[in-house]
Amino acid sequence: MALYDEGHTVAGWTGVGIATAGTSVVGVGVCAVSGVLLAVGLGIVVVSALVTWGLHLTGWGKPPGVRPRAEWGMWVRDPWARGGHPGCVGCRLAGRSRPVASALSVPGPTVVGDGTGMEVRGAAVVGAGARADVGRGTP
Incomplete structure (x- = not known):
């Protein structure tokens, strides 16, 4: 298996x-x-x-x-x-679409990483909804 x-x-x-x-x-x-x-x-x-x-x-x-x-x-x-x-x-x-749940539509952590060891410290989620973006710090 x-x-x-x-x-x-x-x-x-x-x-x-x-x-x-x-x-x-x-x-x-x-x-x-x-x-x-x-x-x-x-x-x-x-x-x-x-x-x-x-x-x-x-x-x-x-x-x-x-x-x-x-x-x-x-x-x-x-x-x-x-x-x-x-x-x-x-x-x-084919006309069979379901909405995609965005991972960035919820408050994010202060450390962003993709599991490879490359992390951005002090990152914050900027904006809201499905088009939220990740940026450094808060505005």
């Missing part, structure tokens, strides 16, 4: 497989100097994007961000795909 989520999904692997076939056809078209093969290969790549998007919307893709441990398996379907994922461009394009 994996110790972390590798992000493997049915949508991802299917899209990569179709895109690989498309780019292979494009490569043959370049070598053969064939505009028809180039167009067919690029068409296959576009189809791969559409198939991946469709599978994501039906629950076979990974939402943005970290998934719970119970959903790490490749064959685990996403039960929240129908309502849309917060911050997901594909869901937004």
